[in-house]
Amino acid sequence: xxxxVMKFGGTSVANVERIRQAARHVKREVDAGNQVTVVVSAMxxxxxxxxxxxxxxxxxxxxxxxxxxxxxxxxxxAGLMAIVLSDMGIPSRSFQGWQVPIHTDDSHGAARxxxxxxxxxxxxxxxxxxPVVTGFQGIAKSGRVTTLGRGGSDTSAVAVAAAVKADRCDxxxxxxxxxxxxxxxxxxxxxxxxxxxxEMLEMASLGAKVLMIRSVEMAMAHKVRxxxxxxxxxxxxxxxxxxxxPGVPGTLVCDEDEIMExxxxxxxxxARAEAKxxxxxxxxxxxVAAAVFGALxxxxxxxxxxxxxxxxxxxxTDITFTVPDSEYxxxxxxxxxARASGAIEYARVTGSKxxxxxxxxxxxxxxxxxxxxxxxxxxxxxxxxxxxITTSEIKTSVLIDDEYAExxxxxxxxxxxxxxxxx
Amino acid sequence: xxxxVMKFGGTSVANVERIRQAARHVKREVDAGNQVTVVVSAMxxxxxxxxxxxxxxxxxxxxxxxxxxxxxxxxxxAGLMAIVLSDMGIPSRSFQGWQVPIHTDDSHGAARxxxxxxxxxxxxxxxxxxPVVTGFQGIAKSGRVTTLGRGGSDTSAVAVAAAVKADRCDxxxxxxxxxxxxxxxxxxxxxxxxxxxxEMLEMASLGAKVLMIRSVEMAMAHKVRxxxxxxxxxxxxxxxxxxxxPGVPGTLVCDEDEIMExxxxxxxxxARAEAKxxxxxxxxxxxVAAAVFGALxxxxxxxxxxxxxxxxxxxxTDITFTVPDSEYxxxxxxxxxARASGAIEYARVTGSKxxxxxxxxxxxxxxxxxxxxxxxxxxxxxxxxxxxITTSEIKTSVLIDDEYAExxxxxxxxxxxxxxxxx
Numbered sequence: 001x002x003x004x005v006m007k008f009g010g011t012s013v014a015n016v017e018r019i020r021q022a023a024r025h026v027k028r029e030v031d032a033g034n035q036v037t038v039v040v041s042a043m044x045x046x047x048x049x050x051x052x053x054x055x056x057x058x059x060x061x062x063x064x065x066x067x068x069x070x071x072x073x074x075x076x077x078a079g080l081m082a083i084v085l086s087d088m089g090i091p092s093r094s095f096q097g098w099q100v101p102i103h104t105d106d107s108h109g110a111a112r113x114x115x116x117x118x119x120x121x122x123x124x125x126x127x128x129x130x131p132v133v134t135g136f137q138g139i140a141k142s143g144r145v146t147t148l149g150r151g152g153s154d155t156s157a158v159a160v161a162a163a164v165k166a167d168r169c170d171x172x173x174x175x176x177x178x179x180x181x182x183x184x185x186x187x188x189x190x191x192x193x194x195x196x197x198x199e200m201l202e203m204a205s206l207g208a209k210v211l212m213i214r215s216v217e218m219a220m221a222h223k224v225r226x227x228x229x230x231x232x233x234x235x236x237x238x239x240x241x242x243x244x245x246p247g248v249p250g251t252l253v254c255d256e257d258e259i260m261e262x263x264x265x266x267x268x269x270x271a272r273a274e275a276k277x278x279x280x281x282x283x284x285x286x287x288v289a290a291a292v293f294g295a296l297x298x299x300x301x302x303x304x305x306x307x308x309x310x311x312x313x314x315x316x317t318d319i320t321f322t323v324p325d326s327e328y329x330x331x332x333x334x335x336x337x338a339r340a341s342g343a344i345e346y347a348r349v350t351g352s353k354x355x356x357x358x359x360x361x362x363x364x365x366x367x368x369x370x371x372x373x374x375x376x377x378x379x380x381x382x383x384x385x386x387x388x389i390t391t392s393e394i395k396t397s398v399l400i401d402d403e404y405a406e407x408x409x410x411x412x413x414x415x416x417x418x419x420x421x422x423x
Numbered sequence: 424x425x426x427x428v429m430k431f432g433g434t435s436v437a438n439v440e441r442i443r444q445a446a447r448h449v450k451r452e453v454d455a456g457n458q459v460t461v462v463v464s465a466m467x468x469x470x471x472x473x474x475x476x477x478x479x480x481x482x483x484x485x486x487x488x489x490x491x492x493x494x495x496x497x498x499x500x501a502g503l504m505a506i507v508l509s510d511m512g513i514p515s516r517s518f519q520g521w522q523v524p525i526h527t528d529d530s531h532g533a534a535r536x537x538x539x540x541x542x543x544x545x546x547x548x549x550x551x552x553x554p555v556v557t558g559f560q561g562i563a564k565s566g567r568v569t570t571l572g573r574g575g576s577d578t579s580a581v582a583v584a585a586a587v588k589a590d591r592c593d594x595x596x597x598x599x600x601x602x603x604x605x606x607x608x609x610x611x612x613x614x615x616x617x618x619x620x621x622e623m624l625e626m627a628s629l630g631a632k633v634l635m636i637r638s639v640e641m642a643m644a645h646k647v648r649x650x651x652x653x654x655x656x657x658x659x660x661x662x663x664x665x666x667x668x669p670g671v672p673g674t675l676v677c678d679e680d681e682i683m684e685x686x687x688x689x690x691x692x693x694a695r696a697e698a699k700x701x702x703x704x705x706x707x708x709x710x711v712a713a714a715v716f717g718a719l720x721x722x723x724x725x726x727x728x729x730x731x732x733x734x735x736x737x738x739x740t741d742i743t744f745t746v747p748d749s750e751y752x753x754x755x756x757x758x759x760x761a762r763a764s765g766a767i768e769y770a771r772v773t774g775s776k777x778x779x780x781x782x783x784x785x786x787x788x789x790x791x792x793x794x795x796x797x798x799x800x801x802x803x804x805x806x807x808x809x810x811x812i813t814t815s816e817i818k819t820s821v822l823i824d825d826e827y828a829e830x831x832x833x834x835x836x837x838x839x840x841x842x843x844x845x846x
Contacts, residue, residue, distance in 0.1 A: 020480075
């Protein structure tokens with residue numbers, strides 16, 4: 001017997017028929033003798049409708065009222081799920097955030113979970129019930145309803161799993177797991193059995209939008225084993241892991257230690273529409289980076305890759321970084337304004353839009369010499385020019401011309417041994 | 424300065440534009456120096472949508488989950504109303520039933536309000552805020568959300584008004600007050616300045632569906648002065664009572680003592696599609712009425728008028744009563760089955776569908792001899808045959824042939840002096 005938290009996202013509960021499909025997954029786990037708590041999102045589209053009404057009421061609305069309105073979406077799904085489960089013979093009841101209670105801070109609209117009292121949930125599960133908890137919301141010390149911000153239901157699920165000490169937190173969504181790369185770019189992509197938290201974090205931040213970064217961070221901190229799996233699989237079919245062995249369908253996101261056979265690289269990701277900006281001959285003095293990126297932060301521009309070379313003689317240097325294409329013009333203007341005001345000294349600003357960032361992610365890279373060199377060779381073999389390189393402990397990224405993007409992904413995917421065995 | 428509870432029904436908050444219109448009424452009262460608490464229903468159509476989902480999930484659902492789902496409707500409106508009010512410069516915040524708290528019993532789906540703690544609302548109003556309370560819902564001792572049943576928002580408003588000792592509870596709806604009769608039947612109908620609670624109760628139960636009976640009963644018990652008025656009136660227009668004098672637009676429902684100039688009759692109401700059933704030669708013995716109406720109650724048939732004559736010799740009698748036309752066949756079958764089983768003894772059952780019940784209501788009838796006689800004369804003058812008569816202290820009803828229905832209403836309306844002065 002295991003204790004499982006099962007989380008269903010918006011598309012998985014989009015209407016009553018889909019809620020029933022989701023409930024069949026719950027029934028399978030209960031019939032197998034597991035203790036289950038369910039966490040649900042709002043029906044897909046519902047939150048947007050509610051947010052639309054709030055904005056129509058006033059663009060400058062009180063975040064506390066936004067929360068009161070928007071939290072109603074999950075409340076509806078939780079009640080309906082409890083009804084459907086009971087109808088299938090599984091005793092169930094819904095819990096709103098304040099009923100659990102899920103305590104959060106008072107940052108309305110983007111609250112952080114402070115603490116979850118597991119007493120009620122533990123008691124219900126011990127009694128053979130399936131509690132259904134509203135995701136995305138909690139209650140502040142003030143007694144007011146809070147929401148966690150978009151995608152917060154994943155975070156709720158992980159937090160609930162941590163609180164009830166679940167063996168697993170299954171995230172049911174519309175994809176069936178985490179792939180080595182986007183199968184639309186490389187048909188040889190394969191679904192991973194397991195991926196380490198750190199890798200998933202890098203993958204998530206690089207555009208593999210399967211899980212919210214926040215929920216992965218929380219899972220890592222509390223060592224909650226996450227499974228990404230599809231609601232649309234046949235609930236009654238035999239449970240088979242991605243590699244074909246009996247097991248949990250989907251990708252397990254877990255502690256590195258749990259992954260016996262470590263591959264060097266777990267995935268290759270691609271982010272497009274990255275603009276590159278270079279400041280030439282920046283006067284190199286303490287605080288110059290802070291001045292440059294401070295000027296951009298003031299305009300709410302999010303900077304991604306940053307490269308600063310050591311200056312030859314310690315007097316001037318070049319700083320290059322990337323921003324989304326859509327922020328390119330605004331960024332250049334901000335930097336020119338900063339020069340005009342004397343905040344930064346540099347000779348000129350150059351750059352271009354339309355770059356592609358290709359990254360390889362893998363905890364195995366930490367211990368393997370030559371991994372970076374392999375990458376350069378893989379790209380050089382295809383005649384792809386590298387414009388920018390950044391590295392972290394388990395990830396390296398290169399910026400290249402967009403027309404080579406898919407080619408580069410496929411080359412790296414093959415090079416790091418990620419191609420499907422049968423491909 | 425007065426303290427006012429303002430309640431807005433579903434059509435008054437059907438969308439954000441209407442919520443804004445409703446908020447302008449609130450602003451007028453606040454600007455006039457009044458303390459205001461607002462009570463809102465769900466957007467019209469919203470509750471039906473939610474109930475639809477619940478029934479689709481399972482026709483045999485847990486009423487507690489029904490409540491959890493359906494209560495979300497008012498939560499949305501309350502938040503939006505608070506946002507719109509704040510946007511107009513009126514400090515406001517929403518309160519869900521459990522936040523006030525509004526304590527109810529645990530009869531989910533049809534809960535009764537046990538107690539409302541006025542502390543929070545009093546405090547907010549004293550601070551110059553407008554609390555916006557979700558109608559229709561509360562919290563049971565178990566900590567679960569309850570709903571009061573259809574039309575419960577009126578009841579919530581009255582209960583809140585009683586708790587905060589409001590001077591007035593204004594029920595904003597899509598009609599502008601209570602009329603002496605249906606203006607579509609008699610163009611000479613006029614809107615009443617005031618009507619006594621008892622009269623309103625009889626009017627409501629007779630089909631003038633302006634206020635839920637329950638809310639009027641509660642208002643009478645707690646002496647809460649109710650005003651029925653229209654949301655669609657221009658909020659900034661001068662406030663004029665129905666008789667043209669300066670005052671509150673709409674009809675005040677209040678204690679009889681507050682109505683200085685008592686008219687004998689306040690209104691004439693009409694209910695159609697009433698079927699008449701007579702049991703002939705019923706064996707007259709103790710418990711016979713209980714046996715007859717028990718047989719009907721077992722089939723969930725609601726009986727309206729009942730007439731039983733004294734039997735000549737104490738051995739047999741006739742019992743006549745009315746049911747909705749739609750229940751006629753079922754009623755006859757139930758009575759025949761009861762005779763077959765020996766539960767009731769009677770010679771035969773006769774009856775017909777399509778009757779019309781015309782009633783006159785007025786507290787003044789209590790003290791005026793001859794009022795009933797007037798009615799018979801009014802109808803006789805028009806050649807209308809009376810099939811059945813029932814009377815209560817402040818109401819008399821007659822059952823007549825449907826083709827005379829409008830004629831009878833107009834005749835009585837004129838006869839009791841209710842015609843508009845200018846008509």
